[in-house]
Amino acid sequence: MTFIKRLILVSLFQILAISSFAQSIFDVLDSLKNELQLKKNPAEKVPILSDLTWYYVQVSLDTAILYGEEAIELSKEIDDPVLLSQAYSDLAYAWMEKGELVNARQNYEAALELRYEIGDSSKIYGTITNLGSVYQRDFQSDSAMSNYLKALSFFEREGNEKNADFIRNNIGVIYLELKNYPKALEILEQVAKYREENEDYHNLATTLNNLGSIHKHLGDDEKSEEVYKQALEIYQDIGDAYYTSTTYNNLATLYNSQKRSKLAIEFAEEGLKLAEQAGASYDYTLLLSNLAQSYRDLRDFEKSREYYLKSVEGFKAQNAEEDLMTMYLLMSPVYAALNMPDSSAYYTDEYIDLLRKLNEQEILELTSDLETRYQTEKKDREIAEQRLVLRTKNIQLFGSLGLALVLALVGYLLNKQQKLRNRQLQQEADLKAALAQIETQNQLQEQRMIISRDLHDNIGAQLTFIISAIENLKYFDPIKDSLTKRYDSIADFTKQTITDLRDTIWAMNAGQITWEQLSGRISNFLQNAKTSASQVDFEFQKDESIDSDFRLTSSSGIQVYRIMQEAIQNAIKYASPDQIKVTVVREGQNFLLNVEDDGTGFVESEITPGNGLFNMRKRAEELGGKILIQSNRGRGTSIQLTCPLG
Template sequence: MKIARLFLFLLLCLVQFSYSQEAKKLIYKAFGSKDSSDYYFKLAKKNIKTPADEAEYYFGKNGRCNDYNQPDSCVFYGLIAIQKFKKIGNSNSLYYVYNNIAASYRKQGQYEKAISYILDGLKLAETENKEYWLANYNSNISLNYHDFESYQKGILYGKKALNYGLKAKNRDKKSITFALNAIAINFDDWNKPDSALYYHKKVFNYVKGKDTLDYSHTYNNIGNTYMKQKKYKEAESWIKRAMIIGDLNSNGIKDARYYYENATHYTNLATIAYNLDDFAKAETLFDKAYFFVKNSKSAEKFRDYFQQRYLFNKKRKNLEKTVEFQENYIKLRDSVFELERAKTFTELETKYQTAKKEKLLIEKEAEAKQKNTMLIGISLLAFFIALIGFLIYRQQKQKNVQQKQEYKLKKEISKIETHNKLQEQRLSISRDLHDNIGAQLTFIISSVDNIKYAFDITNEKLDHKLSHISNFAKETILELRDTIWAMNSNEITFEDLEIRINNYIEKAKEAKDQISFSFAIDPELKTQKLTSVQGMNIYRTIQEAVNNSIKYANASIISINAKKIENRIKISIQDNGIGFDLVTVEKGNGLKNMQKRIEEIGGEFHLSSSNEGTLIEVIL
């Protein structure tokens, strides 16, 4: 993403105070158009309606000048924006302004001013606990220490920045990679290439695919480290890749980043060329490098360029040019990177750290004093509250014990009464079923049998019909007995269920002696208790499944198994019959009733069938 567009996105999305619609459109056009930028900024200024609009206008100018390498103007508009944002209390935008001003001063070699604004931003970030900006500002301090060749402190602040980046929400990729870069270049110039390469290449743990287009500087830095190890061919490969990525990323926009990065690339490639004794190529590359160095307006890039030109001319024994570039290098180094300025830089940081410690000390003392006062007051209040609470508690405890005993007694009496009434109702219904319906069904069976024996029935169809009625009545009596059994039981164990199912299987064997039945139940399940409804529904489901296998499956083997699997019970009924197509077959009442019965008791019903047989699984 282009720097200008990225900045615009942050401008429009992160600020707390809204722009007027017209001004917003104009500021967008100002960022998007290089040639007409001033024109649109003028129009935007005319559409300012509130103090927030005015602050954002200067914020936009500050960002634009920073992106397009106008450091003096960036500082001018940034200082106005700072005052405006402080008045309206917009700290989000202040972070960017501090960052832009510091970048402009660093570019000009005014490091003491740069660090001053970085520390202003750092104070604000610490107050609001903004981990992204804590990481960003610490990385900037690391880079400033690097420029003054204080590499150990540079690494210390780089690692602080990395720690903040890793702690930030969503582990912000940009702040992490910025910190890794700061650590790596300090190791690089401290002559620790292995550590430098480790941190440079660690960037690719966080940046992959198209995102690497924003990280051409990482490729260049890796090349730079290889160059210092005199691995010139590897170095050249990495730097050229950096140039290709940089060109793709710029999209033809020649902003501050474009000139700064190309100044680095061409200076490094020229250095490689002269170290490989290709002086003609080195001269051409140095000429190209100078064009970008001049347009980058970076004191750091001028210093690096003069230093390498001086070493290049020294190698090819051009005394006049060696002296010229050496003088330029020394003059710039002494003016920009002089020891006195380094001392000022360190003093600023020490002053910041001292103020920070003093503030923390005062806050701790005030907090301790407040805590002591509060502790005494709370202690006295707690004593009286505890005393009153104890008296109330003791009285309430006695009352609660009495109420609990009364409630428990009433509950037990109510439970017994309810149980007795329910048992009486069950017994009454059972007697009615047995005495009335059972007697009537027995009478039907007896009457049918008497008719068959009393009359010489020659009509085979009628004889078959009478036999069917008699058998149906007998089956109904058996089902009635099962229902009465379930109703008279508060609880049913699997052992009870096993006895009932075995009785049913024995009767089934008599009807179909060519079918082999098997029924297995885990011993640990036998004492497992079920409610009467659960027991009856399971029994009816097994009964229906076996009945279907006998009637329709043409099976020779029917097996029933009940197992305990962890905290679940699995019952399976399987035959080796002809099966049926689950898609095309129309489910009758039998299959639907089985599924409904199991779902009523909170179980799962599974049915599968093929030409090798049918399997029904019930999971409780």
């Protein structure tokens, strides 16, 4: 594994807790352990265990993991999702720094699931960023970038510039991993400037380490050494053993590339002490490999062989097969220089065998992906043939697999484009249907306006003319006395017809009627009724809980109005009441209209039913409601309409 795979990545969890580095890490640990001994309540112990997990990452990863596992177990016992999610996050951080990325991802995903349930947005997007760091360390740049951009958008909206800055840092590191050094340099120099201005020195040092790597790859070794040393000075002042050892390794790698072997040995040996202290076994092994290279360049092959053998043991323990393969390749000439041809041949064979194994694993991963995509017997056979042929011809295999992936991508894009086209066509069809419906409604409204205008201009005018003619006829002496009452009756009927006509025109023009409009119409009717039946006391009570903007269709509104009108006219005409009371209330999802009088009443079975009662029941049925008529002779009458609000 080359140095580019050991770039320092900053997770958001580090962001949220980094301020405490102003205090000595060891003082903090001693204080936390003393506090832990004093606590008896499990709910008070868990946060301390979580803090110990995080701080021990800088000192001893194995100890950090032990504290993290204890925090999780205790959190589960007390069933506290907030504490448990934090414990998962802290343990994930320790696993990530140890290089156990599967464990790190699983713990971060467990923390994220709990935080979604809790609904803590800041913690949710913090964990999403941490997962981005895990993907980044696993060289899944697309997944890492997706997580980072999602979190960055949230923190920028929240105005959390500090967290946004650290995500930008990790995006800069992705560009570094992709070897886009100019873009990485542009982003990380801005990040370094922000951190220096805000005196965030620990995280400034991580950025300086990454900048040192960029300058090294751009061929500016002098600038690379300068920024590495700036980072080293910060870590030493803070007392961070883990990152100090990593920076020593960076400088040793730089000096080895410059053939400054003695200086490389000096820095590597210092780094070994700190890596051992921090429990950073992988960094410890990298430093051993740097020492092996330095002694090889100094032609001290015996000492070089000693450090290479230790490196092999370390990388085997870490299951770092790519690094192990590099060690085998570098050890072969060392054994040749020591005049040990058998050992030289042995490690050459080990290198070839491991290279073949890794190639086969990579081939298996790629072909497995294709098998999942196509899942046909023919494609499986083709993939199997590719495996056999391309084990010895890697270039052909990668070309074939690359072509297959391109075809799969093209197929996916074409399919996606077709789905998008179908969706657009469906949307266009829906839009056309909606426009047609609107056009139909507009035409209906126009017809409604034409009919209402004709009713008003023609029939209304004719009825008005009839009234005028009747009024004039009453003054003809030959017939005045005998027909005046008859004319008055016809005139009253015609006036009532005009009133009904106006009500109908009002409803037709409205299209929809609000409760406020309907109640106003009812009030007007009661006032007019008072004029013609002055001996009756009219009362109108309405429920304030009914929204004044509540709407009925025009047909429903006029039906309710007609039922009320019919009930009042019947009461005045037949019951001789002293009082008529109209009440409108809301009961759940129903609308109740009640017309009650204190008149003579009736027994429905003893009277000849007329059109009035029949019409009221028919109107109620059309409304989807019902009419309840309660009356006893001499005790008044109550007519109640119940219909749905909607």
